[in-house]
Amino acid sequence: MKKMLKKTFILLIAITIIVTNTTLAVSQKDSTDLQNKINEAKDDLKDVNNNKSEAEKQVDSLQSQIDKYQSSIDSLNDKLDDLNNSIEENEAKLKEKQKEYDENSELLDERLITIYEAGTVSYLDMLLTSSSLVEFISNYYLITELTSYDLDLLEQMDKEKKEIEEIKQTLENDKKEIENLKSEKEQKTKELNSTKKEKEGYIDELSGEAKQLQEDIAQFERDKAAIDKRLEEIANANKPSKPSGGSGGGSSSSKGYICPIPGLSKANITCGFYGYSGHGGVDFGGNYGKSVVAAKSGKVVISETLTGNIPNYDSNGNKIGSYRSYGEYIAILHDDGAITLYAHGKPGSRKVKVGQKVKQGQQIMNVGNTGNVQPRPTPSNPRGGAHLHFEIRINGVRVNPEKYL
Ligand SMILES: [Zn+2]
Numbered sequence: 001m002k003k004m005l006k007k008t009f010i011l012l013i014a015i016t017i018i019v020t021n022t023t024l025a026v027s028q029k030d031s032t033d034l035q036n037k038i039n040e041a042k043d044d045l046k047d048v049n050n051n052k053s054e055a056e057k058q059v060d061s062l063q064s065q066i067d068k069y070q071s072s073i074d075s076l077n078d079k080l081d082d083l084n085n086s087i088e089e090n091e092a093k094l095k096e097k098q099k100e101y102d103e104n105s106e107l108l109d110e111r112l113i114t115i116y117e118a119g120t121v122s123y124l125d126m127l128l129t130s131s132s133l134v135e136f137i138s139n140y141y142l143i144t145e146l147t148s149y150d151l152d153l154l155e156q157m158d159k160e161k162k163e164i165e166e167i168k169q170t171l172e173n174d175k176k177e178i179e180n181l182k183s184e185k186e187q188k189t190k191e192l193n194s195t196k197k198e199k200e201g202y203i204d205e206l207s208g209e210a211k212q213l214q215e216d217i218a219q220f221e222r223d224k225a226a227i228d229k230r231l232e233e234i235a236n237a238n239k240p241s242k243p244s245g246g247s248g249g250g251s252s253s254s255k256g257y258i259c260p261i262p263g264l265s266k267a268n269i270t271c272g273f274y275g276y277s278g279h280g281g282v283d284f285g286g287n288y289g290k291s292v293v294a295a296k297s298g299k300v301v302i303s304e305t306l307t308g309n310i311p312n313y314d315s316n317g318n319k320i321g322s323y324r325s326y327g328e329y330i331a332i333l334h335d336d337g338a339i340t341l342y343a344h345g346k347p348g349s350r351k352v353k354v355g356q357k358v359k360q361g362q363q364i365m366n367v368g369n370t371g372n373v374q375p376r377p378t379p380s381n382p383r384g385g386a387h388l389h390f391e392i393r394i395n396g397v398r399v400n401p402e403k404y405l
Pocket residue numbers: 271279281282283388389390
């Protein structure tokens with residue numbers, strides 16, 4: 001079990017190294033961007049490991065439950081052994097007592113026959129009509145012919161009979177208790193096995209989840225790198241004669257953006273530019289279904305869906321598709337060479353095609369939660385993680401959209 005977790009951990013490290021190397025190869029040009037990506041991958045891995053250690057705790061608590069069941073089964077086994085020993089002893093004692101009683105009974109028979117043959121009273125009749133030995137003894141007291149030897153013998157036999165009854169009772173009780181202990185043990189064993197099963201299922205799920213999450217992160221990195229490259233090529237191919245100013249330039253061409261969700265402003269940003277490492281845009285959290293509009297007039301250069309294995313649901317909890325990375329997203333090239341990007345749109349909501357010209361404020365899609373969003377949408381929370389992710393690139397470099405809104 002521990003081995004399995006260790007294996008998963010080694011696998012995660014290996015994937016991280018691969019991810020980091022891929023990132024290195026793709027963006028050697030920009031060392032800042034590279035560092036951000038490495039940090040982002042490290043952060044993502046930290047998240048995975050945090051999730052993992054939380055799950056490990058649960059596995060540990062199941063293990064301590066298993067240990068408890070095992071130790072109570074062990075103590076039940078000890079009790080069973082003790083009872084079996086006591087039964088064995090009592091059975092031997094019973095055999096011995098029975099033998100003594102039988103011998104005395106034989107002796108008494110002989111004595112009674114002797115008295116009967118010699119005497120006048122029907123002792124044998126009396127014995128047959130007496131309900132117990134005690135009654136027989138008390139009847140005997142009335143008979144003067146009876147010797148003290150006979151009385152002693154009868155008393156001893158009565159005592160032996162009582163002892164035999166007691167031992168029999170003890171044996172019966174011990175056997176009952178054994179039955180109880182056995183069924184208790186059976187119950188504990190059942191619980192032990194079901195807890196073991198639960199634990200194993202949890203470990204399988206855990207390693208599967210960690211693996212899936214790591215794969216999703218690695219896929220997102222690959223997608224981002226590919227999209228970066230595409231947008232860089234588009235930007236290079238569409239360089240205006242007068243290049244636009246950078247983040248510090250403040251030239252007129254870098255102004256004139258509106259908020260991509262009408263009615264909202266930069267005050268509604270829920271996660272800022274590099275709000276966490278690697279976050280090269282801003283998020284407008286919530287707002288599921290609201291219109292997303294072009295922040296500035298331009299030409300659509302990307303309008304597509306990245307399908308993958310992160311499921312999405314409608315408001316009734318029915319699965320309506322599986323996505324990855326940016327999910328449903330659009331990129332618009334503006335006249336000054338800047339590019340805006342809008343991600344995680346509602347399934348099927350994109351309203352513009354590549355090559356289409358759009359005016360500032362024109363609806364391009366609706367806010368959704370497709371692709372790599374947190375928290376992941378679930379059937380019970382179909383709008384989980386909904387937000388618009390918005391980026392601005394100037395000269396192929398991501399800039400803080402807050403400064404342009
Ligand atoms: Zn974002």
